Amino acid sequence: MAKQTELIQPEWKKGFVPKPAPTKWEAGMASPNPLGRPKGVLDKRTKVTRALMDDAPAVARVVIDAAMEGDMTAAGLVLSRCAPVIKSQAERVQFELNRDAPLAEQARQIMQAVANGEVDPDTGRILIGCLSSVAGIEAVTELERRILELESREVKR
Incomplete structure (x- = not known):
């Protein structure tokens, strides 16, 4: 069994409790500088x-x-x-794209057009990016429709 040592404090220190360490500012606390930076002070x-x-x-x-x-x-x-910097511009391209096909199939058609040399790779990348944007817009539209449908069901109850 380990022997415990008793802490002996001098008479003047008996009963002394140190002040707690100051807390650092955290969100939700009162601002340490409520007036903010004075107007006219330059950074x-x-x-x-x-x-x-x-x-x-x-x-x-x-x-x-x-x-x-x-x-x-x-x-x-x-x-x-x-003078402004000259930016590259893509030439107009024409190729068959089934607009009624799902977006994934349209992306495959664009990739095939790039592979066949009908569309340059940069233009293909731009077109697929446009398809991706359309897909995002359609997803948001579908979510909005579903939310409105759910809210109308809730109101009818």
């Missing part, structure tokens, strides 16, 4: 942005001058801000 990002904006015209002039002197990186940067 670090705003301060940095304002400092950069003060020098922006000078920086832009340096980049433009470098572009005019033949610096291709600077020229690319200037042109990227002046």
